[in-house]
Amino acid sequence: MAVRKPPVTTREYWAPGHAACAGCGCATALRLATKAFSEVMEEKYGDPDAFAIAHATGCMEVVSAVFPYTAWKAPWIHVAFENAAAVASGIEAAWKKLGKKGKILAIGGDGGTADIGMQALSGMLERWHNVVYLMYDNEAYMNTGIQRSSSTPYGAWTTTSPPGKYSIGEDKPKKWVALIAAAHQIPYVATASIGNPFDFIRKMKKAAKVDGPAFVQVQCTCPTGWKSPLEKGVEIARLAIETGVWPLFEIENGDIWNIKIQAPGGGAKVKRKDGRVVAIEFKKPIEEYLKLQGRFKHLFKQPEAIDQLREQIKTMWKALGVEVTLPKPGE
Amino acid sequence: MPIKKVMKANEAAAWAAKLAKPKVIAAFPITPSTLVPEKISEFVANGELDAEFVKVESEHSAISACVGASAAGVRTFTATASQGLALMHEILFIAAGMRLPIVIAIGNRALSAPINIWNDWQDTISERDTGWLQFYAENNQEALDLILIAFKVAEDERVLLPAMVGFDAFILTHTVEPVEIPDQELVDEFLGEYVPKHAYLDPAKPITQGALGFPAHYMEARYGVWEANEAAKKVIDEAFAEFEKRFGRKYQKIEEYRTEDADIIFVTMGSLAGTLKEYVDHLREKGLKVGAAKITVYRPFPVEEVRELAKKAKVLALLEKNVTFSVGGALFQDFSRALINESEKPKIVDFILGLGGRDVTFKDLDEALAIAQKALNGEKVEEVNWIGLRKEIL
Numbered sequence A: 001m002a003v004r005k006p007p008v009t010t011r012e013y014w015a016p017g018h019a020a021c022a023g024c025g026c027a028t029a030l031r032l033a034t035k036a037f038s039e040v041m042e043e044k045y046g047d048p049d050a051f052a053i054a055h056a057t058g059c060m061e062v063v064s065a066v067f068p069y070t071a072w073k074a075p076w077i078h079v080a081f082e083n084a085a086a087v088a089s090g091i092e093a094a095w096k097k098l099g100k101k102g103k104i105l106a107i108g109g110d111g112g113t114a115d116i117g118m119q120a121l122s123g124m125l126e127r128w129h130n131v132v133y134l135m136y137d138n139e140a141y142m143n144t145g146i147q148r149s150s151s152t153p154y155g156a157w158t159t160t161s162p163p164g165k166y167s168i169g170e171d172k173p174k175k176w177v178a179l180i181a182a183a184h185q186i187p188y189v190a191t192a193s194i195g196n197p198f199d200f201i202r203k204m205k206k207a208a209k210v211d212g213p214a215f216v217q218v219q220c221t222c223p224t225g226w227k228s229p230l231e232k233g234v235e236i237a238r239l240a241i242e243t244g245v246w247p248l249f250e251i252e253n254g255d256i257w258n259i260k261i262q263a264p265g266g267g268a269k270v271k272r273k274d275g276r277v278v279a280i281e282f283k284k285p286i287e288e289y290l291k292l293q294g295r296f297k298h299l300f301k302q303p304e305a306i307d308q309l310r311e312q313i314k315t316m317w318k319a320l321g322v323e324v325t326l327p328k329p330g331e
Numbered sequence B: 001m002p003i004k005k006v007m008k009a010n011e012a013a014a015w016a017a018k019l020a021k022p023k024v025i026a027a028f029p030i031t032p033s034t035l036v037p038e039k040i041s042e043f044v045a046n047g048e049l050d051a052e053f054v055k056v057e058s059e060h061s062a063i064s065a066c067v068g069a070s071a072a073g074v075r076t077f078t079a080t081a082s083q084g085l086a087l088m089h090e091i092l093f094i095a096a097g098m099r100l101p102i103v104i105a106i107g108n109r110a111l112s113a114p115i116n117i118w119n120d121w122q123d124t125i126s127e128r129d130t131g132w133l134q135f136y137a138e139n140n141q142e143a144l145d146l147i148l149i150a151f152k153v154a155e156d157e158r159v160l161l162p163a164m165v166g167f168d169a170f171i172l173t174h175t176v177e178p179v180e181i182p183d184q185e186l187v188d189e190f191l192g193e194y195v196p197k198h199a200y201l202d203p204a205k206p207i208t209q210g211a212l213g214f215p216a217h218y219m220e221a222r223y224g225v226w227e228a229n230e231a232a233k234k235v236i237d238e239a240f241a242e243f244e245k246r247f248g249r250k251y252q253k254i255e256e257y258r259t260e261d262a263d264i265i266f267v268t269m270g271s272l273a274g275t276l277k278e279y280v281d282h283l284r285e286k287g288l289k290v291g292a293a294k295i296t297v298y299r300p301f302p303v304e305e306v307r308e309l310a311k312k313a314k315v316l317a318l319l320e321k322n323v324t325f326s327v328g329g330a331l332f333q334d335f336s337r338a339l340i341n342e343s344e345k346p347k348i349v350d351f352i353l354g355l356g357g358r359d360v361t362f363k364d365l366d367e368a369l370a371i372a373q374k375a376l377n378g379e380k381v382e383e384v385n386w387i388g389l390r391k392e393i394l
């Protein structure tokens, strides 16, 4: 009987026994990311273990390294909230001097990347360290109990953006960190999702292959912070792609004018010109994505807020060079 | 043969770094220490120092990169001062807690506000509880020597703590003096090739660094830093002795000057010790029984040596370029702790002076002396005295 090669190695670096909540999409993301990374290390350096991880403070850090236990089967260091990129820079510099073969993976949440860690990230990218920075984007500060970050989407409930008489929830559009990273004209930038794990694995491998800095932003679900059913993480993440809420793209070789948009699926109609996606007609309304999450529940009482979010999503796609149609329910 | 060059303390610090051969240096410019990374960049650019220079975007990243590099198993170095050190504050605890023997050169400078680039010790004094070892240099030669000694002690298996070496802004950082640059081979023998003594990031032996310490473990980790500070006392003495043997220059945690039969001993740190020695000479000529003592090692605090010193005087007059509000200077606190349970102890009078680069002159010292003499005569004096205040602008 023919045995199919698994899409990614069966080696594990993120061991069972970590303390993440049941259904945590971010834990899935890290598991896949480290597997994909190690495959490239094997290819590149003949050693699947030829890497080290620098991790920012946040959910994935605290759940994985509770002394005297560890979920990590790779050399791993946590220093602080804002400096995973700078710590990774130091490790990379040391390995270079030691003539050590391998690559550094830096990991941070959206808070540790888009907010407090932005400066260190920018410094690392600009100095061209041979580091892959993985931003796992659960769209809020989860570790401290679900506060908004600059990566929290418009309208979302968090403990610091509560909806109320004078508040719609988070009132600013989501910050596009991948585009900020791309502005450094680095070799590889991508967005990914645990809703499309194969694509995510492919992108992590691509990022790991690059010589120089790479940045991958993966949207991953957090049932605790999103108030969503434990078992629906992947489905929700897929809906984010299929409704236009979460675009998947790649920017290579620092060419920020050449954003490679990926077709979203879910019945969306894609129009291409010269091989490039120029327009997408989404079939599923964003409400399908929103309604599975308690953090957006209040928006359904104020449909104009959902329309506002729709407009913001259109603007975001426009910045990516794509005209989109986002249907309303029943349209 | 060692060579003598005329240089600023900043250059001396850069030379010390060159001689210590760190593999990674990460630094960010700040007055008065900017020349340290500049000079090191030159060494690296000329191939005189085989190191990676990480040109970070802030001090926070400088120390973070040093933590990363040190955790990866190489000798690391950086330099900063004042606001830069304050920006590192968070990571200083982490470096000590992780037991990483990083060395920082500090051009001791006042902290804002108001912004001020001149000398006092508030920057490093404010970091005294991070767990870092602290050395203070009196002159440019000491800046160089103490950095080498700091590496030696920090990397010792019994210690494994980061260390900072302070030298006064402008008074030393920007003032030239003849400095003897020791032979590279002798420094190599003194320091040895850096071999990480404990766990470091290695794919062949994956380990986790910087884990979450629950209440069941955190206290033990802090105790580890406490113990290492205690252990450092002996290791520092050994390092001083070895340094003297190899290079001929003698260091002590507390250096005494004409303390024999002294009634009053002035105690200070850094470059002020130089002024003070001259002042003591001047007083001795007048027949006054006054001595001086210089704190070279501030952390670990030399409690035993302070007790010995205290036996020699009737009044200890502390001259401090830092403030601990409601208490006085930091030394006042430390000396009080060292002497509180001694059965016989001198009076301690504290003087705060020279903040933000204000000159400390003989006239200021006369003012302090007058108060110390009153104390000696059994008169009641203020415990904390601000010297050289311009009362007319208060």
Ligand SMILES: Cc1ncc(C[n+]2csc(CCOP(=O)(O)OP(=O)(O)O)c2C)c(N)n1
Pocket (backbone or CB within 6 Å): A057, A058, A059, A060, A080, A081, A082, A108, A109, A110, A111, A112, A113, A138, A140, A141, A142, A143, A144, A149
């Ligand atoms: C300097 C500093 N400020 C605040 C904190 C507290 N803190 C720890 S984790 C965290 C939020 C992490 O959010 P994110 O990066 O989005 O990761 P997540 O927890 O969502 O995985 C905060 C605010 C800290 N550790 N350090």
Ligand code: SF4
Pocket (backbone or CB within 6 Å): A019, A020, A021, A022, A023, A024, A025, A026, A027, A059, A060, A063, A138, A142, A143, A221, A222, A223, A224, A225
């Ligand atoms: S709070 Fe969210 S991100 Fe954190 S472990 Fe739980 S599910 Fe994962």
